Amino acid sequence: MASRDDIKFLSNPKIGQNRKKYCRFKRYGIRHIDYKDPDFLLQFVNEQGKLLPRRITGNSLKWQRRIAVAVKRARHLAMLPYLTDQLK
Amino acid sequence: MRQYETTFIVDPVLSDEEIKSTLQTYQEMLKNEGCEIVHTEEMGLKQLAYPIKRRNSGVYYCVEFKLESPSFIDKLELSLRRDERVMRFLTVSLDKFGVKYNEDKRNGLIGNRKKEDEAKAEETKEEKAPKAVADEKEVIQKVKAAKEELAAVSVAADAVANQEEE
Numbered sequence: 001m002a003s004r005d006d007i008k009f010l011s012n013p014k015i016g017q018n019r020k021k022y023c024r025f026k027r028y029g030i031r032h033i034d035y036k037d038p039d040f041l042l043q044f045v046n047e048q049g050k051l052l053p054r055r056i057t058g059n060s061l062k063w064q065r066r067i068a069v070a071v072k073r074a075r076h077l078a079m080l081p082y083l084t085d086q087l088k
Numbered sequence: 089m090r091q092y093e094t095t096f097i098v099d100p101v102l103s104d105e106e107i108k109s110t111l112q113t114y115q116e117m118l119k120n121e122g123c124e125i126v127h128t129e130e131m132g133l134k135q136l137a138y139p140i141k142r143r144n145s146g147v148y149y150c151v152e153f154k155l156e157s158p159s160f161i162d163k164l165e166l167s168l169r170r171d172e173r174v175m176r177f178l179t180v181s182l183d184k185f186g187v188k189y190n191e192d193k194r195n196g197l198i199g200n201r202k203k204e205d206e207a208k209a210e211e212t213k214e215e216k217a218p219k220a221v222a223d224e225k226e227v228i229q230k231v232k233a234a235k236e237e238l239a240a241v242s243v244a245a246d247a248v249a250n251q252e253e254e
Contacts, residue, residue, distance in 0.1 A: 078097065
């Protein structure tokens with residue numbers, strides 16, 4: 001028989017406290033995205049190499065557009081794959 | 089006068105001399121046009137993310153240059169396109185932030201973005217730290233003053249007690 005203390009943590013206490021998303025470019029003052037830096041751009045694509053949406057990355061519209069351009073340039077130069085599996 | 093950046097991938101199967109001469113031809117071509125080559129970055133042999141012309145790796149070069157007439161870009165790209173030694177190329181015009189970014193990168197300021205963020209965090213800490221020290225000093229001084237007062241009071245009290253005893 002579960003005591004009362006056990007029942008208290010049956011649900012994850014962190015659920016429901018989702019952290020506020022923010023645009024890292026605005027917050028940290030990054031003014032330029034380098035398309036020759038695939039490790040950095042890897043943060044904005046999923047495992048298949050597709051661009052992640054803004055609702056997940058939290059980027060502002062301006063910087064999401066620039067990220068998209070940078071990722072496409074990196075793909076052209078074969079620094080990022082166009083399509084793949086298990087990128088991460 | 090705008091600043092441009094051309095990145096191109098040279099076929100790795102060629103000999104070292106041929107690879108270097110490829111770079112030199114384009115550097116000379118730019119110089120003949122009278123433009124200033126700001127920097128040439130040799131990024132070296134890299135693994136390609138997908139095969140190009142049945143090659144799985146390539147030698148990356150990045151040339152930054154300042155150019156007066158944009159029409160020369162077309163000529164440059166045409167010759168890059170015709171060149172069999174070059175597998176891929178990309179020409180980008182840089183805005184002022186891009187120029188600054190590349191300068192910082194050359195000076196070793198941007199090695200790793202995480203490090204940069206950490207450095208920023210440290211800076212903010214340092215800014216905060218002296219204030220904290222100053223606060224501590226004030227507190228210590230106050231405590232000292234209070235102790236002295238207490239001591240004075242206790243001495244006075246002792247004196248009074250002594251007098252009474254007498």
